Amino acid sequence: MSSQTDKRRQEVLRAIVTDYVSSQEPVGSKALVERHDLGVSSATIRNDMAVLEAEGYIEQEHASSGRIPTEKGYRRFVDNISQIKPLSRAEHRAILEFLEGGVDLEDVLRRSVQLLSQLTRQVAVVQVPTLQVSRVRHCEVVQLADVRLLLVVITDTGRVEQRNVELAAPLDPDAVPQLREHLNRAMGGQTLSDASIAIADLAVNAPRNLRDVIIRCSTVLVESLIERPNDRLILSGASNLTRGNIHGRLPSTLPVVLEALEEQVVVLKLLSAAQDLHRVQVSIGEENEDEELRGTSVVSTGYGAGGEILGGMGVVGPTYMDYPGTISSVAAVAQYVGRVLKGSS
Structure with missing residues (x-):
C-alpha cells in the first residue's frame, strides 16, 4: 500500500x-x-x-x-493529531481572569474543574496537592479547652490541615506561644516526612513543661498527616455523563464509572501517574488499567508551579469525545493554573 x-x-x-x-x-x-x-x-x-x-x-x-x-x-x-485545536484569545483571557479570582489554592483548583467541565462538557477532576510534596509554611496552635488543642498546618501549596490534640493535663494558656514557636522551628520549611524526624527530635529536647504536650502533638501529626496522607480529588460536571448516547459504551457502564468517581481511589491513582507538566496523556477504553474506567477515555496532565508538579488534572468522558478540543482545554487550564499559582507564591 x-x-x-x-x-x-x-x-x-x-x-x-x-x-x-x-x-x-x-x-x-x-x-x-x-x-x-x-x-x-x-x-x-x-x-x-x-x-x-x-x-x-x-x-x-x-x-x-x-x-x-x-x-x-x-x-x-x-x-495522528498534528495540531491541537487552539482556544480563542477571548477564551484564554476568560480562563485566566476566572482562575485569578480564586482566594486560595483549593478555590483555584475548584474553579479549574468548573472551567474544564464547561469547556469539554465532560467530567473534570483535579488532584489536591499531595502532602508528600508539600512543605510546612506554618503551624498554628489554638487552645480549644484546657486539655484540647487545635493544630492548623498550612503548606506552601496552600493546603490547610486541621487536627485536634487531646492532652493528659490542662495546659497553661501562656505556654501556647512557646509551643507554637517550638513546632514551627522544627517544621517550618520542611517536607512533612522531614518534619516528622524534626518533631521527634524536638520531643527529646523539649522543656519539661511541654514535653508531654509536644509528644502528643507530634504523634497526631505523624500518624494523621504523614503515615496516612489524605489525598483528595475535586470533581465537577458528573451530570455530563448522563448525556451518553446509546451508540457509546458509556451508558451501560455509567453506574460503575460514577461509583469510581465517588470513591476517588481509582481516579487519584490515574492522576498521580500524570507526572508531566508539558504533555497531555490520553487513555482510551481498555487502555485504562482499572476496570471501572474501561468504558471511558481519560485525558490528563500534570499541573504545578516553578517546574514542580503538584498533582494531576484531567477529564473523564466517553470514548467518542472531542479529542482535539479536550486535549487543548486540559493543556490550557493546567498551564493557567500553574501561572496563577506561580504568581501567588
Missing part, C-alpha cells in the same frame, strides 16, 4: 471519527462524500472503509448501518 493510499485512509478515519463524535450516529460513505472534500469517488471511500474495518479501526453495528470508530480507531486518530 502506498503512503498516499495510507494517508487517504487516515483522512477517511479522521472524517468518520469527527462525524461520529459530532452526531453519535453511524457514518456512511455517502455522508463522507457530502461532508468532506476527500478528492475520491464514493466507491474508493467504500473500499477504504472496508480496509479500515478489516484492520479493526471501525466497525459496523448492524448490516444496514454505517460504521463507527473502535477504540483502536480512536487511538490511531489521537496519535
Whole structure:
C-alpha cells in the first residue's frame, strides 16, 4: 500500500471519527462524500472503509448501518493529531481572569474543574496537592479547652490541615506561644516526612513543661498527616455523563464509572501517574488499567508551579469525545493554573 493510499485512509478515519463524535450516529460513505472534500469517488471511500474495518479501526453495528470508530480507531486518530485545536484569545483571557479570582489554592483548583467541565462538557477532576510534596509554611496552635488543642498546618501549596490534640493535663494558656514557636522551628520549611524526624527530635529536647504536650502533638501529626496522607480529588460536571448516547459504551457502564468517581481511589491513582507538566496523556477504553474506567477515555496532565508538579488534572468522558478540543482545554487550564499559582507564591 502506498503512503498516499495510507494517508487517504487516515483522512477517511479522521472524517468518520469527527462525524461520529459530532452526531453519535453511524457514518456512511455517502455522508463522507457530502461532508468532506476527500478528492475520491464514493466507491474508493467504500473500499477504504472496508480496509479500515478489516484492520479493526471501525466497525459496523448492524448490516444496514454505517460504521463507527473502535477504540483502536480512536487511538490511531489521537496519535495522528498534528495540531491541537487552539482556544480563542477571548477564551484564554476568560480562563485566566476566572482562575485569578480564586482566594486560595483549593478555590483555584475548584474553579479549574468548573472551567474544564464547561469547556469539554465532560467530567473534570483535579488532584489536591499531595502532602508528600508539600512543605510546612506554618503551624498554628489554638487552645480549644484546657486539655484540647487545635493544630492548623498550612503548606506552601496552600493546603490547610486541621487536627485536634487531646492532652493528659490542662495546659497553661501562656505556654501556647512557646509551643507554637517550638513546632514551627522544627517544621517550618520542611517536607512533612522531614518534619516528622524534626518533631521527634524536638520531643527529646523539649522543656519539661511541654514535653508531654509536644509528644502528643507530634504523634497526631505523624500518624494523621504523614503515615496516612489524605489525598483528595475535586470533581465537577458528573451530570455530563448522563448525556451518553446509546451508540457509546458509556451508558451501560455509567453506574460503575460514577461509583469510581465517588470513591476517588481509582481516579487519584490515574492522576498521580500524570507526572508531566508539558504533555497531555490520553487513555482510551481498555487502555485504562482499572476496570471501572474501561468504558471511558481519560485525558490528563500534570499541573504545578516553578517546574514542580503538584498533582494531576484531567477529564473523564466517553470514548467518542472531542479529542482535539479536550486535549487543548486540559493543556490550557493546567498551564493557567500553574501561572496563577506561580504568581501567588
